[in-house]
Amino acid sequence: MMQKSEHEEAAAGSGAVSAGQAGRERSVLMSALSAVGLGGDLGSEPPIDPMPTLVKWFEEARSSGRYDDFNAMTLATCGADGAPSARVVLCKAIEEEPPAIVFYTNYKSRKGRELGENPRAAAVFHWPHAKRQARVEGVVERTTAEESDAYFRTRPLISRIGALASPQSQPISGRDVLVASALRVAGGLAFGQELTRPEHWGGFRVRVRRVELWSAREGRMHDRVSWECAESGSGKREWRLSRIAP
Numbered sequence: 001m002m003q004k005s006e007h008e009e010a011a012a013g014s015g016a017v018s019a020g021q022a023g024r025e026r027s028v029l030m031s032a033l034s035a036v037g038l039g040g041d042l043g044s045e046p047p048i049d050p051m052p053t054l055v056k057w058f059e060e061a062r063s064s065g066r067y068d069d070f071n072a073m074t075l076a077t078c079g080a081d082g083a084p085s086a087r088v089v090l091c092k093a094i095e096e097e098p099p100a101i102v103f104y105t106n107y108k109s110r111k112g113r114e115l116g117e118n119p120r121a122a123a124v125f126h127w128p129h130a131k132r133q134a135r136v137e138g139v140v141e142r143t144t145a146e147e148s149d150a151y152f153r154t155r156p157l158i159s160r161i162g163a164l165a166s167p168q169s170q171p172i173s174g175r176d177v178l179v180a181s182a183l184r185v186a187g188g189l190a191f192g193q194e195l196t197r198p199e200h201w202g203g204f205r206v207r208v209r210r211v212e213l214w215s216a217r218e219g220r221m222h223d224r225v226s227w228e229c230a231e232s233g234s235g236k237r238e239w240r241l242s243r244i245a246p
């Protein structure tokens, strides 16, 4: 005997529904779907350039006061072995022109090593208060030493000590090793001495090639638009936009 699919089972189960009830359900469904409308969060005609909207969503997440880390993003990298890895980092800047996002880390970490082998990254923000997701993909380069120095100076002293003391992503025998290393760094500081940035710590700038903005709508009719950035022969940047089924 042929097995019924899940869909067929569900359809058979609904045989008990009266014609009146089915009609009412249908009209509730139709009005729910028409309430979804055409213009979602991104409007019926999404912008040509996604970066101002990405910045707007980022700033709205900041001002919502709903997050300890409104700028947290999951960052995926993939080294020479082709195996992807992901972790959360903080996005420290979104730049509209040329389009880029910036984060800081230890260049000798796993992500740092993988980006050295394959300078491409993908990042995703999730802002649940607004039911929004933003995906960004691109090619990565290190920030300049001056930029990394400037950002390093803004960090609290304890974070700067941590950057020097922690061999990020390396195995350590226990937390005591880490604490001892941090105490050594702190103990070696003369009164009032500035802690300068170690060379193995700094920023990455992801030159954005692709953006996808996703905004939840009723009945899984989510708003989803992707943009791909291409350089024309004259070096002019052009965004190609596609609306994508959710």
Ligand SMILES: Cc1cc2nc3c(=O)[nH]c(=O)nc-3n(C[C@H](O)[C@H](O)[C@H](O)COP(=O)(O)O)c2cc1C
Pocket (backbone or CB within 6 Å): 069, 072, 085, 086, 087, 088, 089, 090, 091, 103, 104, 105, 106, 109, 110, 111, 112, 168, 169
């Ligand atoms: C909310 C949050 C923010 C973080 N921000 C950073 C960051 O900005 N830079 C960083 O190197 N690690 C950050 N981390 C730690 C990383 O997730 C990760 O543990 C570390 O960078 C080592 O990753 P890797 O071994 O894959 O290189 C953060 C973790 C969390 C949970």
